Amino acid sequence: ALMIGTSDMPPYLQVLRPHQWVKNLLVLIPLFVTERAFELTGWLAALTALGSFCFAASSIYLLNDILDRHEDAHHPKKKQRPIASGRLSVKTACAELLVTLSICGVFAWMVPASECSFFIWPVLYLLLNIAYSFYLKRLVVVDCMCIAIGFQLRVMAGAAAIDVEASKWLQLCTFFFALFLAFCKRYEEIGRQDEASGQTRQTMSEYSMPFLNMLIGPLAALSILSYALYTVSPETVQRHGTDQLIVTIPFVCYGVVRALFLV
DSSP states (O other): OTTTTGGGSOHHHHTTOGGGGGGGGGGGHHHHTSGGGGOHHHHHHHHHHHHHHHHHHHHHHHHHHHHTHHHHTTSTTGGGSHHHHTSSOHHHHHHHHHHHHHHHHHHHHHOOOSSSOTTHHHHHHHHHHHHHHHTGGGSTTHHHHHHHHHHHHHHHHHHHHTTOOOOHHHHHHHHHHHHHHHHHHHHHHHHTGGGOSSOOOGGGGTOOHHHHHHHHHHHHHHHHHHHHHHHHSHHHHHHHTOSGGGGGHHHHHHHHHHHHHHO
C-alpha cells in the first residue's frame, strides 16, 4: 500500500522513501516467532521499535541523497529523486534530516526494553550507515556486507525491544539473504549501465557479472539452508511446541528462486 502513489507525493515526503519502510518489518520478526506475539505489550514495544527504524532509515536515505546527488543525476532511475532532480533543495533536505533524526530518537526512547537502553540499536544502525555513506560504500564487497549487517541489526533490535533472544539460525538466515539481495542489486545495476549517462556508483567498475554470479548462487543456497536449520533446531521446536515449521521451507525456496528469476 505504501508503494501506491509514491510518485504523487510532494518532494519532502518522497525523499523519505516510505515505500522502503517495508524493509523495517524485519524488526517484527522476533515478535512473530516467539510467544510474545499474543501479548499487547509485546506488540506495542515492537511497533515503537519499528517506528524508530523507519525514521532512522529515512534519515540515511536523506543523507545518501544529499551526498550522492551528483552521481544520482546520471542514473537512469535515481535522477528522478527529489534532490538529484532539483525539486528539493539541499538546505531543505538538511533541515528535514534533523527532524527525522529527532523523531527516531523519540520512538527509541519510548521502547520499554529492560536489559539495556534500546537507543543503542538505532544508534548502531545510524553509525554503520554514516560510515557507509562517507567511506565504506567505496569498498568492493564491504559495501554489500554493510547492507546485510544493517538488516541483521533490525532483527536484533526487534528481539531487544521485546526482551527475547533472537535465534542464531534466524540471524544467519537474515544476514545471508540480505547479502544475497545486495549482490543481486549490484548485478541489476551492471545490467543497466548502458542506460546511465555517467558513472552511477564508484564501486560498479570493480564488479563483474562472472564475479557476482559466483557469489549469488552460494548465498541463495546458504539463505535457504540456514532457514531450514532454523525450522528444525531444538530451540525452535521447543519454543513453538512443534516440528512442523519445516513445511514453510518450500515457500522460502520459492521466494529465493523467484528473486533470482527477477534479477
